Amino acid sequence: MNSSTIAPVEHAREEGLLARLGRALDRPQVLVWLMLGPAVLYIIAFVGFPFILAIALSLSDATIGDPSLDRYVGLANFAAVMRQDAFWIALRNSLLITAASIGLLLVLATAASELLVYSFRGKRLFQVLFILPWAMPVSLAAIAWLWLLDSQFSPVDWVLVQLGLLGPGSPLGPFSHLYYLGRPWLGIASLVVADVWRMLPLATIIVLAARLSIPEERFQQARIDGAGFFRILFRITIPALRPMLIVAILFTSLLIIGEMGMVEILTRGAPGHATQVLPYWAYLKGIQSGSLGQGAAIALFLFPFLLVAAVLALRAAYRSPEA
Amino acid sequence: MSHWITRNVRRLAWMSAATLTVLIAGPAAAQGQELKPADIEFRTSYGEMRFPEKYPDGTSISITQWSHFVPKYDEWFAEYAQEWGKAHNVKVTVNHINLSDLPASLAASISAGDGPTLVEMNAAPSAFIEGLQPLDDVNAAAEATFGKIAETCRHSSYLPTKEMWYGYCHGWVPDPGVYRTDLWQQAGYPNGPETYDDLLDGGAKIFQKTGLPVAVGLSPELDSEFYARALIWSFGGSIQDEDGNVVFDSPETLAAVRYQKKLFDSAMTPQVFAWNPASNNQTYIAGQASYIQNSISFFRSAQDIGSQIANDTGFRPGLKGPGGEARMPSHVWFIYVMPAYVKDQNKITAAKNFLLDLSTNYSSASYYSKFYNFPAFPKQVPQLFQDGGWLDKDPWGSEPADKLAIFKTAEDWTVWLGYPGYANPAIGEVYQTHVLTTMMADVARGTKTPEQAVRDADKQIRAIFAKWRKRGFVGGSD
Numbered sequence: 001m002n003s004s005t006i007a008p009v010e011h012a013r014e015e016g017l018l019a020r021l022g023r024a025l026d027r028p029q030v031l032v033w034l035m036l037g038p039a040v041l042y043i044i045a046f047v048g049f050p051f052i053l054a055i056a057l058s059l060s061d062a063t064i065g066d067p068s069l070d071r072y073v074g075l076a077n078f079a080a081v082m083r084q085d086a087f088w089i090a091l092r093n094s095l096l097i098t099a100a101s102i103g104l105l106l107v108l109a110t111a112a113s114e115l116l117v118y119s120f121r122g123k124r125l126f127q128v129l130f131i132l133p134w135a136m137p138v139s140l141a142a143i144a145w146l147w148l149l150d151s152q153f154s155p156v157d158w159v160l161v162q163l164g165l166l167g168p169g170s171p172l173g174p175f176s177h178l179y180y181l182g183r184p185w186l187g188i189a190s191l192v193v194a195d196v197w198r199m200l201p202l203a204t205i206i207v208l209a210a211r212l213s214i215p216e217e218r219f220q221q222a223r224i225d226g227a228g229f230f231r232i233l234f235r236i237t238i239p240a241l242r243p244m245l246i247v248a249i250l251f252t253s254l255l256i257i258g259e260m261g262m263v264e265i266l267t268r269g270a271p272g273h274a275t276q277v278l279p280y281w282a283y284l285k286g287i288q289s290g291s292l293g294q295g296a297a298i299a300l301f302l303f304p305f306l307l308v309a310a311v312l313a314l315r316a317a318y319r320s321p322e323a
Numbered sequence: 324m325s326h327w328i329t330r331n332v333r334r335l336a337w338m339s340a341a342t343l344t345v346l347i348a349g350p351a352a353a354q355g356q357e358l359k360p361a362d363i364e365f366r367t368s369y370g371e372m373r374f375p376e377k378y379p380d381g382t383s384i385s386i387t388q389w390s391h392f393v394p395k396y397d398e399w400f401a402e403y404a405q406e407w408g409k410a411h412n413v414k415v416t417v418n419h420i421n422l423s424d425l426p427a428s429l430a431a432s433i434s435a436g437d438g439p440t441l442v443e444m445n446a447a448p449s450a451f452i453e454g455l456q457p458l459d460d461v462n463a464a465a466e467a468t469f470g471k472i473a474e475t476c477r478h479s480s481y482l483p484t485k486e487m488w489y490g491y492c493h494g495w496v497p498d499p500g501v502y503r504t505d506l507w508q509q510a511g512y513p514n515g516p517e518t519y520d521d522l523l524d525g526g527a528k529i530f531q532k533t534g535l536p537v538a539v540g541l542s543p544e545l546d547s548e549f550y551a552r553a554l555i556w557s558f559g560g561s562i563q564d565e566d567g568n569v570v571f572d573s574p575e576t577l578a579a580v581r582y583q584k585k586l587f588d589s590a591m592t593p594q595v596f597a598w599n600p601a602s603n604n605q606t607y608i609a610g611q612a613s614y615i616q617n618s619i620s621f622f623r624s625a626q627d628i629g630s631q632i633a634n635d636t637g638f639r640p641g642l643k644g645p646g647g648e649a650r651m652p653s654h655v656w657f658i659y660v661m662p663a664y665v666k667d668q669n670k671i672t673a674a675k676n677f678l679l680d681l682s683t684n685y686s687s688a689s690y691y692s693k694f695y696n697f698p699a700f701p702k703q704v705p706q707l708f709q710d711g712g713w714l715d716k717d718p719w720g721s722e723p724a725d726k727l728a729i730f731k732t733a734e735d736w737t738v739w740l741g742y743p744g745y746a747n748p749a750i751g752e753v754y755q756t757h758v759l760t761t762m763m764a765d766v767a768r769g770t771k772t773p774e775q776a777v778r779d780a781d782k783q784i785r786a787i788f789a790k791w792r793k794r795g796f797v798g799g800s801d
Contacts, residue, residue, distance in 0.1 A: 061794070063450060063453065063748075063794070064426070064429075064430045064433070064450055064451055064454070065433065065450055065451040065452050065453035065454035065455065066453035066454060067430075067433070067434050067454075080786065080790070083786065084783070085779070086756070086761075146599075151592075151594030151597070151598070151602065151606075152594070152605065152606055152609055152611055153605075153609075175592060177592075177594065179592065179593040179594050179596070179597075181596075181597035182542075182593040182594050182595065182596035182597045182598075183593055183596070184768075187597060265599075266597075267597045268542065268543045268544060268597070268599065268757075269543055269757075270542045270543050270596050270597040270598075270760075270764065271541075271542070271593075271596030271597060271764045271768060272596075272761045272764045272765045272768065272770065273761055275597075284755060284756050284757075285752075285756060287426055287427050287430055288426050288427075288755040288756075289450065289751065289752035289755040289756055290426075290450030290451070290748055290751065290752065291752065291790070
């Protein structure tokens with residue numbers, strides 16, 4: 001085969017439209033934008049634009065009937081929001097509920113991932129049931145918890161009464177109901193439990209992925225060296241899981257702190273504003289009451305906290321020796 | 324002889340026929356006396372407004388409204404809307420959503436500049452006024468045709484500072500006191516509580532004896548908000564005066580809040596702090612409450628499931644405060660608004676025609692809502708109020724049949740959000756951000772003294788009023 005017979009074939013491949021397109025797309029500076037483009041567009045459209053709009057709204061006197069941004073009021077909305085008692089309670093509760101939920105999630109997700117590593121009878125059924133809370137719409141989950149914690153028909157109360165723990169002369173008080181959602185700290189605890197119940201599958205899946213990536217030999221070696229369960233857990237498993245635990249913390253905390261469905265359905269911020277959280281307070285002020293500017297200002301208060309949390313979490317994840 | 328026989332046979336025949344008529348048709352005739360809604364009628368003229376009999380091909384209107392608490396009304400409305408559309412060559416689409424989603428839905432539509440032609444709101448949507456079309460012509464035509472509009476509707480669809488009718492209110496709902504006849508009889512109140520003192524005294528007796536509490540909500544939700552207002556109004560206090568000046572921090576309001584603390588300590592449980600709008604209904608129907616404040620939808624639900632509680636239920640008009648005044652709010656309103664983005668003239672005309680025709684046929688609306696809907700124009704539903712009418716003899720099965728008769732005077736004791744002034748955006752924000760229920764709950768829980776709670780609420784209310792007054796939505800200067 002000589003070059004004169006090969007040349008026309010190569011020439012045809014080089015000159016074809018698809019070939020030229022392929023070569024163009026293969027260029028790194030094009031390929032990088034092709035790969036990143038959809039994500040960048042998504043972020044601009046659904047994160048960047050709403051974020052800038054929220055800033056603009058918070059600096060304006062926009063109302064629900066006239067959402068135009070032509071009345072600049074500076075930081076007046078932020079000042080007005082900070083004079084509201086409900087705002088400070090909501091800020092405290094948002095941070096408290098998120099922190100408490102994350103703490104519980106870390107423990108439970110680690111324990112669940114340890115359990116799911118092993119084979120046992122009915123494991124598949126268990127996995128399906130375990131994932132259900134995450135697959136369930138928030139509103140449906142909240143309604144289920146609403147009935148569980150109902151002031152009249154709570155089955156939890158019924159069990160406590162049957163056990164003699166609740167009712168006249170019992171350790172938990174004279175009433176036959178605990179009124180979980182009508183008491184401040186029980187209300188907050190109820191929100192934490194409901195959030196943990198819903199987020200546990202997601203956190204566990206993230207942690208389990210990391211747990212399965214730890215070479216089994218390390219555990220075998222530790223066992224041969226005489227290490228017990230807890231020593232292995234704290235000296236091998238948790239350090240190895242650390243980067244993914246941080247990812248789990250980041251994901252779940254962002255989802256919990258921005259969530260208002262549970263509060264809206266379970267307590268509506270009551271009693272008083274004792275279980276109020278920032279997203280729901282922003283909704284009440286901005287949408288239900290018509291003060292879009294103040295609503296946006298309340299919502300933006302979350303941003304610095306979320307930003308700092310995200311940066312710290314990502315830095316910790318990248319610095320991790322296991323990452 | 325034959326003539327005599329013939330005459331007597333004929334007489335006998337007539338007598339037999341008459342007897343048969345009485346025997347067979349008697350009950351039917353009696354049933355025929357049962358009042359029915361007027362026949363459906365569509366008009367082409369209301370006051371100075373004229374409408375075509377048929378609209379051009381392709382005309383359509385879409386309506387978003389809240390899912391009615393009495394499902395039968397939605398069934399009737401769906402049929403009625405289609406019948407109206409067919410008669411006028413207009414495609415009518417009706418979309419039902421949850422009542423609590425209305426503000427967000429309307430806000431989204433206004434922001435997007437597109438959406439339904441009409442949106443039915445459950446409370447005065449005055450904060451939306453800049454995004455709505457004035458309906459002055461419709462309201463003027465309605466008053467010219469149907470007579471004076473109910474005050475609770477006028478104050479919930481007209482904003483004097485903007486001199487604009489921003490909505491068309493076709494109906495409203497009374498919010499009575501509801502008591503267990505058996506329990507209150509045993510407590511020495513055979514007609515139920517008539518004053519707030521009765522509620523405290525009788526409620527405490529029942530609670531001590533049976534453990535069944537007075538179940539008025541102190542939670543951030545609709546029923547609790549209305550209860551707080553009814554209490555304050557009946558004690559002589561209010562959020563604003565007629566002109567829109569804030570007058571909340573008053574001895575009357577303070578007395579009402581102190582009363583509530585006493586009532587909570589004597590006859591209530593903490594369950595009322597985190598209730599939703601359905602909670603007091605559920606508690607009452609479950610037989611776990613001696614008194615609630617609610618519209619009759621729960622009563623219709625109790626009837627539907629055959630609950631004995633329906634028979635053991637009595638209704639009261641507003642309870643009297645220390646000065647003998649009794650004021651209750653409307654429970655909800657039916658207020659249609661037309662967003663400003665609706666530009667198509669055929670749509671606008673058809674929608675206005677639809678609104679006015681709905682009031683023409685309001686006897687059906689009221690009837691099929693099982694008298695949940697009271698007419699904005701009372702003359703349109705004489706069957707409801709007349710002696711021996713629907714409220715005297717409930718065709719939907721009340722036992723006794725005149726159980727609802729107290730509602731004949733409902734307009735006398737019913738006021739509106741913002742009473743004695745208009746329902747303006749500041750009043751709306753105080754309502755939506757639950758300033759009053761939070762105040763009541765803080766006092767009942769003992770986290771604030773009545774004085775401190777009233778002072779704090781007053782501060783919040785003044786800030787809200789100042790903000791909306793600056794924009795020209797609220798009158799007054801204080």
